[in-house]
Amino acid sequence: MKDFNIFIVARVFHIIGVVLWIGGVAFVTTVLIPALRRMPDQDKRYDLFETLEGRFSFQAKITTVITGLSGLYMLYYLDAWSRYLNLSFWWVHLMTLIWLIFTVVLFILEPLFLHKWFHDHAEMDSERTFRVLHTMHKVLLALSLISVLGAVAGVRGFQYFF
């Protein structure tokens, strides 16, 4: 059902979802992991990460679903599926890619094996495991910010080079 008011509500939920989700990723990347990496006690470091990231993981799951559903509704309302065929809408591709990565990690990889992999590696070599974790978060945060930048300018007609 296409309804302008639902489109606006979807847009509002999309942005609130993005703020809570990517804001949380930014906090974990720029505050939490650097602070944990400076902790000398490796067991405490792991336990604290588990407690805090575990709580955020729940928030991330909910906001991922909200952002994805509202984004899909907006594409449906705008009848904008053809954007996937147009390179100048690279930010729609990037938003969708980021959403897919987080969805696969949060709903499939983490419960299946990532959680155990992280636990086992953190026990074997805590420094290296947290360094890898930090790098992965930095890459995802950078991609997310690029897609926000691309979307906010692109929606208002900013012409990219292609």
Ligand code: HEM
């Ligand atoms: C399945 C995933 C997603 C889909 C299908 C999707 C789709 C959309 C659509 C259709 C719009 C409105 C464009 C317009 O009005 O012309 C939009 C806006 C936006 N999206 Fe997404 N999105 C998704 C995920 C994301 C993610 C992961 C982020 C952040 C990293 C994001 C950030 C934004 C922002 C900031 C806007 C607002 C731009 C503005 O109005 O200034 N989206 N999205």
